[in-house]
Amino acid sequence: MSESSQIEIGANAADIARNRTVGAGVVDDPYPTYDELRKSGPVHEGSISAVFGIEGPESVAWSDRRQFACYDWETVDQVLRDAETFSSEWYQQSLGMAIGRSMIQMDGLEHRRYRALVQPSFTRREMETWQKRWVEPMVHEILDDLVERNDPVDLYAELCAKVPVFTIASSFGAAPEDVPRFHELAVTFAGASGTPQDRLRASQEIADYLTRVIEQRRSQPSDDLIGLLCEIEIEDPDDGTHHRLTDGEILAFARLMLPAGAGTTYRGLGLLLFALLETDQVDRVREDRSLLDRAIEEMLRWEQPLTSAGRLVMRDTELAGVSIPEGSVMHASLAAANHDPTRWENPHRFDLDRPSQPHSSFGLGPHLCVGMHLARMEMKATMNAILDRLPGLRLDSQARKPWITGLTFRMPTAVPVVFDR
Numbered sequence: 001m002s003e004s005s006q007i008e009i010g011a012n013a014a015d016i017a018r019n020r021t022v023g024a025g026v027v028d029d030p031y032p033t034y035d036e037l038r039k040s041g042p043v044h045e046g047s048i049s050a051v052f053g054i055e056g057p058e059s060v061a062w063s064d065r066r067q068f069a070c071y072d073w074e075t076v077d078q079v080l081r082d083a084e085t086f087s088s089e090w091y092q093q094s095l096g097m098a099i100g101r102s103m104i105q106m107d108g109l110e111h112r113r114y115r116a117l118v119q120p121s122f123t124r125r126e127m128e129t130w131q132k133r134w135v136e137p138m139v140h141e142i143l144d145d146l147v148e149r150n151d152p153v154d155l156y157a158e159l160c161a162k163v164p165v166f167t168i169a170s171s172f173g174a175a176p177e178d179v180p181r182f183h184e185l186a187v188t189f190a191g192a193s194g195t196p197q198d199r200l201r202a203s204q205e206i207a208d209y210l211t212r213v214i215e216q217r218r219s220q221p222s223d224d225l226i227g228l229l230c231e232i233e234i235e236d237p238d239d240g241t242h243h244r245l246t247d248g249e250i251l252a253f254a255r256l257m258l259p260a261g262a263g264t265t266y267r268g269l270g271l272l273l274f275a276l277l278e279t280d281q282v283d284r285v286r287e288d289r290s291l292l293d294r295a296i297e298e299m300l301r302w303e304q305p306l307t308s309a310g311r312l313v314m315r316d317t318e319l320a321g322v323s324i325p326e327g328s329v330m331h332a333s334l335a336a337a338n339h340d341p342t343r344w345e346n347p348h349r350f351d352l353d354r355p356s357q358p359h360s361s362f363g364l365g366p367h368l369c370v371g372m373h374l375a376r377m378e379m380k381a382t383m384n385a386i387l388d389r390l391p392g393l394r395l396d397s398q399a400r401k402p403w404i405t406g407l408t409f410r411m412p413t414a415v416p417v418v419f420d421r
């Protein structure tokens with residue numbers, strides 16, 4: 001079953017329960033609540049999910065600790081840039097439980113060292129190669145099939161869901177026949193379907209697969225991502241020594257790429273399509289492709305796929321006048337920061353003509369998303385292919401009207417479309 005159909009209200013009880021945890025089908029418009037909270041100050045005690053009466057994934061981690069959350073640009077910016085007070089060790093009890101220790105969970109020197117090792121593989125320039133080699137051929141192959149089928153299509157399930165996982169799988173050097181299985185495992189692993197046990201099993205199967213790929217690349221170099229990670233030798237920014245990544249380090253990073261890079265980009269693509277279709281601006285962008293970068297950034301500000309980042313408080317501190325004791329948890333609401341009316345006029349509106357300024361959707365500070373050039377490239381290349389190949393693209397008026405839903409993650413319920421053949 002596709003993830004989008006699981007979001008539909010009326011799916012089976014287990015699916016509804018799972019989707020409820022990320023707020024899908026439960027919270028459709030969290031922004032008025034953020035506005036209300038901000039009125040009485042940007043920092044409040046309690047997790048973000050608790051405000052909406054659900055037990056979201058971010059409230060389950062470190063649940064024995066006092067939880068706080070911040071809801072405006074200034075405090076979110078302050079929390080994410082001050083890693084000495086607000087530590088990413090928070091991830092130990094969330095993502096770390098499924099993938100083990102990886103750089104998203106590290107701080108300071110250790111984090112800088114790991115990040116410096118992988119960052120050169122994700123530059124804008126590298127992504128041009130990925131685009132030509134993996135993304136464009138795959139997107140056109142999927143579109144060939146959709147155009148030929150001559151029936152209504154849910155682009156969210158049939159295109160958006162496939163692009164990011166297929167891209168990551170290709171960059172790992174997965175054989176084409178292994179990609180569909182990889183996709184299945186990634187969806188389970190990233191928590192879109194299945195029980196915690198299913199997730200652990202999927203995580204282990206991915207680890208076994210990647211371990212075999214790493215072994216092969218060590219004996220026979222290759223220019224895919226795993227091959228490059230095996231070869232890279234880089235100077236440590238702090239002590240000047242040279243390192244190669246160990247198998248364990250490559251594995252930890254590769255496994256982090258799936259939850260960090262697949263679910264987020266998949267939802268982002270769906271949100272981008274939804275925003276342009278719903279506001280009747282597809283043709284405007286089709287005719288003036290220079291608007292596409294702006295559309296992507298405005299979508300990310302308006303409906304960020306991932307809406308918060310957690311941190312563990314390392315010392316007694318004060319944030320916007322609220323005392324926060326050492327050992328507490330602080331949730332930085334990226335979504336509320338992106339809708340702070342002191343920074344953006346009419347923040348709840350998707351406005352292609354808005355003057356551009358940085359948003360928080362890829363995070364802020366030392367953990368700024370390593371994959372942001374990859375995500376932007378995937379969304380742009382996919383959207384360009386859609387605009388080239390699907391004339392007259394519009395929402396299917398015969399299908400159930402889609403909407404955006406979710407709290408921890410934001411996503412469209414579906415993107416049902418028709419186009420001129």
Ligand code: HEM
Nearest residue numbers: 103104260261264265268309361362363367369370371375
């Ligand atoms: C639209 C798509 C994406 C969104 C909205 C997004 C969002 C984010 C955010 C908010 C963070 C910071 C988390 C924090 O500070 O706690 C982050 C970090 C990260 N993202 Fe992304 N991401 C996206 C795509 C990707 C892709 C495609 C990759 C693939 C490589 C990726 C890999 C990572 C990694 C490895 C980190 C950790 C960086 C570090 O610890 O220094 N992301 N992302």
